[in-house]
Amino acid sequence: MSGFFKSRWVNPPEGVERLDPVQLAPGFRAGAAHCGLKGGGKTDIGLLVCDAPRVSSSLLLTRNASAAAPVRVCRQRVDRGAVRAAVVNAGNANAETGERGLADAWAMCERAGEELGLDPGAVAVAETGVIGVPLPIDAVLAGIGEAASSLSADGGASFSEAILTTDRWPKSCTMRADGVTLSAQAKGGGMIQPNMATMLCFVQTDAVVEDPVTALRAATNASFERITVDGQMSTNDTVLLQATGEAGEPLPTGLLEAVLLQLALEVVADGEGSTRVCRVRVEGAASPGEAERVARAIANSPLVKTALFGRDPNWGRIAQAAGMALAGEDLEEIGADSIDASELGEDVAEAELALRLDRGEHSAHVWFSDLGYEYVRINAEYTT
Numbered sequence: 001m002s003g004f005f006k007s008r009w010v011n012p013p014e015g016v017e018r019l020d021p022v023q024l025a026p027g028f029r030a031g032a033a034h035c036g037l038k039g040g041g042k043t044d045i046g047l048l049v050c051d052a053p054r055v056s057s058s059l060l061l062t063r064n065a066s067a068a069a070p071v072r073v074c075r076q077r078v079d080r081g082a083v084r085a086a087v088v089n090a091g092n093a094n095a096e097t098g099e100r101g102l103a104d105a106w107a108m109c110e111r112a113g114e115e116l117g118l119d120p121g122a123v124a125v126a127e128t129g130v131i132g133v134p135l136p137i138d139a140v141l142a143g144i145g146e147a148a149s150s151l152s153a154d155g156g157a158s159f160s161e162a163i164l165t166t167d168r169w170p171k172s173c174t175m176r177a178d179g180v181t182l183s184a185q186a187k188g189g190g191m192i193q194p195n196m197a198t199m200l201c202f203v204q205t206d207a208v209v210e211d212p213v214t215a216l217r218a219a220t221n222a223s224f225e226r227i228t229v230d231g232q233m234s235t236n237d238t239v240l241l242q243a244t245g246e247a248g249e250p251l252p253t254g255l256l257e258a259v260l261l262q263l264a265l266e267v268v269a270d271g272e273g274s275t276r277v278c279r280v281r282v283e284g285a286a287s288p289g290e291a292e293r294v295a296r297a298i299a300n301s302p303l304v305k306t307a308l309f310g311r312d313p314n315w316g317r318i319a320q321a322a323g324m325a326l327a328g329e330d331l332e333e334i335g336a337d338s339i340d341a342s343e344l345g346e347d348v349a350e351a352e353l354a355l356r357l358d359r360g361e362h363s364a365h366v367w368f369s370d371l372g373y374e375y376v377r378i379n380a381e382y383t384t
Contacts, residue, residue: 012258019174027052030155032162035143037091045143046162052244057083058212062237068095069105087112115148160185180207188267209243223264229271231300273374291364297325305371313345
């Protein structure tokens with residue numbers, strides 16, 4: 001299927017109709033405003049609300065021990081199974097900001113709740129951007145009011161644009177299949193590695209989702225949990241699924257998984273400075289943990305990532321990274337016959353890389369981006 005599902009690794013279910021991503025799933029509205037967190041008048045406050053009589057939800061949050069204020073507020077004060085709205089700022093992570101940061105994040109929930117006629121405990125808050133800088137909270141609260149005045153069922157594009165930081169393009173879609181509609185918006189950039197989802201993502205549907213926690217966890221395990229840009233776990237990761245059940249039908253099998261995997265791959269493809277995406281497959285590991293450890297060592301190796309950038313099929317770097325992950329183990333020498341690195345040297349946007357260990361029957365895979373000059377420039381100048 002052309003359009004949104006672009007990747008060689010994504011297999012959407014049959015009969016999926018792609019709609020304009022400005023259009024949200026029925027029962028949802030979104031809006032955006034500019035409050036000054038981003039330069040150039042770009043929108044930096046997004047607001048999303050469910051108007052249906054009932055909603056069930058799941059909210060997955062970063063496991064970083066240095067979690068940002070919005071994550072802590074969502075953990076402690078938001079009813080994660082009945083989230084009716086989300087308020088988002090892009091430009092300031094509100095992380096490492098102490099008690100003031102917690103108060104500011106909750107104030108965002110309260111202001112959004114006031115504008116929408118909701119209890120603030122039904123409003124999720126998400127923030128992304130620079131760490132360690134207090135919010136200009138008065139401007140942010142004013143922006144929430146302005147975003148509320150712009151709410152529309154066709155607000156998907158404006159919301160998607162508002163949540164971006166160093167992203168080069170918005171990541172959003174609206175799909176219809178088997179009588180249900182699903183819309184989603186995501187943003188990525190740097191600090192992309194689980195554990196959880198390592199970015200912001202919002203999913204809306206009118207499908208019946210009996211167990212949204214299990215559904216979202218399974219879909220993220222196969223998508224956002226399998227990506228890395230720079231091996232850094234963010235302080236602000238948030239993924240929200242909201243389902244109204246108004247369509248009276250369940251989600252088509254594989255639809256949520258396909259949408260989240262394509263979004264995850266878009267995040268990797270648009271990682272800071274990224275030019276290529278690669279999937280590393282490790283087979284023949286002695287245990288699931290060993291397969292995972294080796295795959296991530298390869299995916300996060302600066303030497304492998306620069307080889308991907310330079311189109312250099314340097315299999316010795318893969319052997320080194322695998323051996324590092326298995327330091328202390330009794331390992332037979334890894335030679336060229338055990339590694340397929342040919343696509344590293346080919347002019348393809350999506351490359352495959354494979355390693356066979358011959359130590360057991362377990363396997364794992366991870367998608368990663370290359371590492372080039374632009375990543376260094378962006379992150380060297382991030383606050384200056």
